[in-house]
Amino acid sequence: MSLKDGPPSGPLPDGGLLKRSLVIAGHRTSVSLEAAFWEALRRLAAARGLSVQALVGRIDADRGEQNLSSAIRVYVLRAVWPGEGAGEQTEY
Numbered sequence: 001m002s003l004k005d006g007p008p009s010g011p012l013p014d015g016g017l018l019k020r021s022l023v024i025a026g027h028r029t030s031v032s033l034e035a036a037f038w039e040a041l042r043r044l045a046a047a048r049g050l051s052v053q054a055l056v057g058r059i060d061a062d063r064g065e066q067n068l069s070s071a072i073r074v075y076v077l078r079a080v081w082p083g084e085g086a087g088e089q090t091e092y
Contacts (some may be wrong), residue, residue: 015088024068031056031069042077 015035022029033041038052045055056072063071 013089022053022056024060029068031072033069033072037073037076040080041072044076045077 017032018035018038019032020038026065041055044053045052048055050058056068057062059071059075060068066074
């Protein structure tokens with residue numbers, strides 16, 4: 001998923017923050033993201049042959065001191081931002 005592939009099909013999901021529980025590195029955690037970010041994350045994970053949980057685990061491992069929700073948003077933006085392509089600069 002990137003802008004060079006064209007815009008995603010379908011409407012942008014509406015809605016405010018959605019909180020989801022995930023198990024990351026053996027620990028249960030909650031992540032709050034807007035519906036559009038959850039959908040983009042789901043599509044990115046599927047394009048990489050990963051579950052959302054597995055992709056978030058990889059983002060978590062690389063985020064350093066950054067808040068997990070923020071790290072996910074930045075990852076999604078880099079994946080679709082022209083010239084950034086998260087999939088091109090990292091293994092996940």
